[in-house]
Amino acid sequence: MAAYGLYTHIASNKFRSMLLLAGLFLLIYVLVFAGALVGEVFANSDRPLNYYLTHASRDLVAAFPYATIAAAVWIVIAYFFHQNMIDAVTGGESVTRQQEPRLYNLLENLCISRGIPMPKLKLMDSPALNAFATGLNRRQYSITVTTGLLQALNDQEIEAVLGHELTHIRNGDVQLMVVAVIIAGVVGFFGELFFRMFTNLSWNSSGGGWSSSSSRSSSSSSSDHDSKGGGGAVLAIVIAVALIVLAWLLSQVVKLALSRSRELLADAGSVELTKNPDAMITALRKIENRGELPGATSAVMELCVDNPREGFADLFATHPSVDSRVKALVQFAGGHDPGPLALPSETASDQTDAAEESAGERIPPPPPRGPWSGSSEPAAIPGAGSTSSNGPWGPHR
Template structure:
């Protein structure tokens, strides 16, 4: 196989460590955003200004204004930590509903989709795993993902187009791929990345819009502080830093996870050719337009590559197929027929 047991254990350990680091970093990023808000308040209201010895009102310097915001950091950190805790509780119990809402997925029962459940159940029995819940996205795109933080929450979601296009062996390979993400703890790491770090991106965007809207409403009026313009620029830089850090954290998640899940699928099914065939059919037909970019990181295929491929969340399918051919003994199809339009 592509990776040994030792490599798999290291992968799982690294995922657990990264999950803890992401959770620890969440209040830090919130505090950075809070500091930016404090700077904005001082810039708009002149709260750092002071009374001179002669009883006159003096304007604080840029350094004094920035220090005034620093003095607010302990209080900001407390609120950031409380906010992180509240969001943790909300996300813990509601992340699946959030993800389903973002992708348009709907839970399904065994009675409604017996083929899907039978394939998944057989795979789980072979490894002594609890059968995850199932959900379906009613779209012609060919894709799938796993989600959840605990065993009772794990869910495997597939698209209707995938079910109608793939045969049983190919669909079994895709389901085995998603089960491997669950076994490897990739799912937990990705959910934490999307729900906890992704909210920072959302908050930063809201802050940016608020600053622009506030500036437009101000109509060019002078700020409440003499250094208001400089403080706003510094606040803007802090918000931008928080946004960039949130994006960077997401893209530091190793793309190796897809190779590992492909290898895990072959281990479960003993059928590398079916996995190769499934990936070949998915390639070029995986788009789900409604899904946000953050959630697409969970998909079996995400064709979005960003700037020159730097921000790609998945390795190219061609390279994944090459790895299965070289390391798993799979055979490349001589000629793939066109994928039927659903």
């Protein structure tokens, strides 16, 4: 599906995202198959590999409706309670126009100018510079802004950040990312469950079979076990572990692919709303490397304007780098990049430290004086002149 403009890019991105989301959902069944392999090996330890693969496939067919129902229940629970869970983690609280008139008016003006229903506005008490949007339907949509962002950015920059989050809501990114995080969470949960199940098994070298750690005994079995069957069990376990690892890796890759592409479109949508690419650029430069939310989970950080948490060699970074985002805004929106920016508070602190350091270099501390300071000079006497040889009690001797 070719894309030539902002809206066709959004439509094309939605189509690809739905395919990726369907693939993410299919990973649940891959994990079920891997779990069935482990279960078959645990139940029958002296069979050939073909036996395990055939019976695991049958188990998958039998477990298909139950796995689907379990995943659907998980999604339903998250649908109704995900905002409460996010607020519990971040401490975000809803604010009104009376509590935060500046922030509320900026968001309301943006929504009115574009005919967008106004989402709930939440404020998070944190010095970090970040914001994120959440919600799965119109009644749940909300934008959370940190107090640090509100203090560090001017009105135009805050408006650009709000436009970025509104674009996520308009494009359906919020719903998709929340569902993707939920499904990835299901994959991670079952993957860890099956991996723990596997690590609880051990190969019985004397009997040639698999047994759980709770059922191991010192009893020996006959040495004429089926070596071919034992080898099949080992291969089945290797395949199960490989499937678990592959499913987890693919779930992360799909989730990151969804997040990265949407951040660039949200930046472009913010420029479309505000008509001010420079404000979005300077906002990103100020937020750069200052958005870490100390108590937030990785799922919350993936929803933010910027996620400073980086994976191995940026392989698992959820957001494009600020440099690449700024470069896109300069190239396609005509903005101007001022380069990395220091916040006013940081600049004032650096200037104060520099002034104190230079003052310390210019004015050395006075040497100690007096009979108790270890100095050889006499202590100063009140009232004594600097050139007179007489003191208040007569001439010095």
